[in-house]
Amino acid sequence: xxxxxxxxxxxxxxxxxxxxxxxxxxxxxxxxxxxxxxxxxxxxxxxxxxxxxxxxxxxxxxxxxxxxxxxxxxxxxxxxxxxxxxxxxxxxxxxxxxxxxxxxxxxxxxxxxxxxxxxxxxxxxxxxxxxxxxxxxxxxxxxxxxxxxxxxxxxxxxxxxxxxxxxxxxxxxxxxxxxxxxxxxxxxxxxxxxxxxxxxxxxxxxxxxxxxxxxxxxxxxxxxxxxxxxxxxxxxxxxxxxxxxxxxxxxxxxxxxxxxxxxxxxxxxxxxxxxxxxxxxxxxxxxxxxxxxxxxxxxxxxxxxxxxxxxxxxxxxxxxxxxxxxxxxxxxxxxxxxxxxxxxxxxxxxxxxxxxxxxxxxxxxxxxxxxxxxxxxxxxxxxxxxxxxxxxxxxxxxxxx
Numbered sequence: 001x002x003x004x005x006x007x008x009x010x011x012x013x014x015x016x017x018x019x020x021x022x023x024x025x026x027x028x029x030x031x032x033x034x035x036x037x038x039x040x041x042x043x044x045x046x047x048x049x050x051x052x053x054x055x056x057x058x059x060x061x062x063x064x065x066x067x068x069x070x071x072x073x074x075x076x077x078x079x080x081x082x083x084x085x086x087x088x089x090x091x092x093x094x095x096x097x098x099x100x101x102x103x104x105x106x107x108x109x110x111x112x113x114x115x116x117x118x119x120x121x122x123x124x125x126x127x128x129x130x131x132x133x134x135x136x137x138x139x140x141x142x143x144x145x146x147x148x149x150x151x152x153x154x155x156x157x158x159x160x161x162x163x164x165x166x167x168x169x170x171x172x173x174x175x176x177x178x179x180x181x182x183x184x185x186x187x188x189x190x191x192x193x194x195x196x197x198x199x200x201x202x203x204x205x206x207x208x209x210x211x212x213x214x215x216x217x218x219x220x221x222x223x224x225x226x227x228x229x230x231x232x233x234x235x236x237x238x239x240x241x242x243x244x245x246x247x248x249x250x251x252x253x254x255x256x257x258x259x260x261x262x263x264x265x266x267x268x269x270x271x272x273x274x275x276x277x278x279x280x281x282x283x284x285x286x287x288x289x290x291x292x293x294x295x296x297x298x299x300x301x302x303x304x305x306x307x308x309x310x311x312x313x314x315x316x317x318x319x320x321x322x323x324x325x326x327x328x329x330x331x332x333x334x335x336x337x338x339x340x341x342x343x344x345x346x347x348x349x350x351x352x353x354x355x356x357x358x359x360x361x362x363x364x365x366x367x368x369x370x371x372x373x374x375x376x377x378x379x380x381x382x383x384x385x386x387x388x389x390x391x392x393x394x395x396x397x398x399x400x401x
Contacts, residue, residue: 039400040361043393046343048375048382050278052335056271057239058328059228061263063208064220067256069094073204074156075259079214080326083206089259091156092202105190106143112186113137132169136162210261215327217244220260223329228268228304228315236270236313240330262326268303269316269333278337278375280305280314287336288316290325297336339375341382348398349373349381358383359399360392366399 067073071094077083113136139162143155206212219242269288280286280302288298304315316335325331348358350368357370370386385392 040397041345041348041400043396043398044343045341045394046380046382047338047340048343048377048380049336049338050375050377052273052275052277052337054271054273054333054335055240056269056331056333057223057236058325058331059223059225059268059270061225061266062213062220062260063210063263064216064257064260065089065204065207067258068092068202068204071200071202073258074154075214076157076160077212079212080323081212083209083212083261085206085209087206088156088160088203089206089212090204091159092204093155094200094202103144105194106140108186108190110140110144112183112190113140115183115186129169132165136165136169139165204258206261208261208263210263211323211326212259213262213326214259216257216260217242217329218257219329220257225266225268228270231270231313231315233272233306233308233313236272239270242329244329264323267318269300269318269331270313271316271333271335272311272313273335274311277377278339279372280312280337284337286316288318289334289336290331337375339382341374341384342392342394343380343382344398345400346376346379346381347400350401357386361397361399 069092071092073090073092075090077087077089083089113133139158143158143162219239223239282302282304284302286300286302288300289296290298298318300316300318302314303317306313314335344358349371350357350359352368355370356373357368359366360369361367369390369392371383371392372386374382374384376382383392
């Protein structure tokens, strides 16, 4: 006989009772869900730090120098070196120069040096003469060796050094009158050759005070601080895709950029940030890290913003040194921002008809207020009210979804 439980005049099977109990428990759970009380949180004051990774374009005040003639150049300044206006940068040897005249000039100068040694050294007491003469002979030997071997890579530097030493020696030798006809003849020959050489030699000097850079990309006159206010998204993308010309700083062509002077007073980074984690505003302070400088944060401020559908075009005015990135144009960077203000959990944010807001408990009633998200880290957001008439205070109770 099947066992069961008798309810009223009917015997109920055990499995039916189990099914009935499960059904009742399920209904009870559903009812509890519908009657569940809403969850609330409160508006707090807090701080959020965000880092936006993006691509950037460096904008600096740069003055390119264009080669005045065809030929070869010998630089006496290193890349990244600080120069003053009118400082010597290089010597340009025009490609019609006469190598033999240059060799003859150095021979004449050696004869002058030898003559002065033999006839005047015993009359000179100045102890500086020996030092100066040794330096002159060392440089003359180096120049002669370079001339014979055909290497002119250090000619410019030697020229400047020799010029200074000869001036110093002349000041010493002027203590005695040089009236010998042979010496006069040598000096006349030297002067005549210098006049010939000056026709194919061009001294290149710095047009500005700043840092020398030999890394040119053809954008020096297009991307200037004055263009930052006018830069659009289309212009930014065009500069980002710019192909750098292949410049050769040894074989010089007239009209081609030879070097540039970077004036470090003011420089910018233009960037397209592909999200809207932060609402950037003019003069906001930011931190910048560049490749290779993870331990060194640069400081800057927001100069200009243009908000697009899913990104923001931003111009950052930098306040730190530009020396480490003299030759860079396109860079990967991270922009760090610290935002302080009214902070809420992201679960409290409600989207309604393309508007962003929160549900605030006021006088026992729920009131929807439109807000603006200043910054978010994915879990919390710094917010501000959208409408001037709305009231948004610390410790206001808000509905959490």
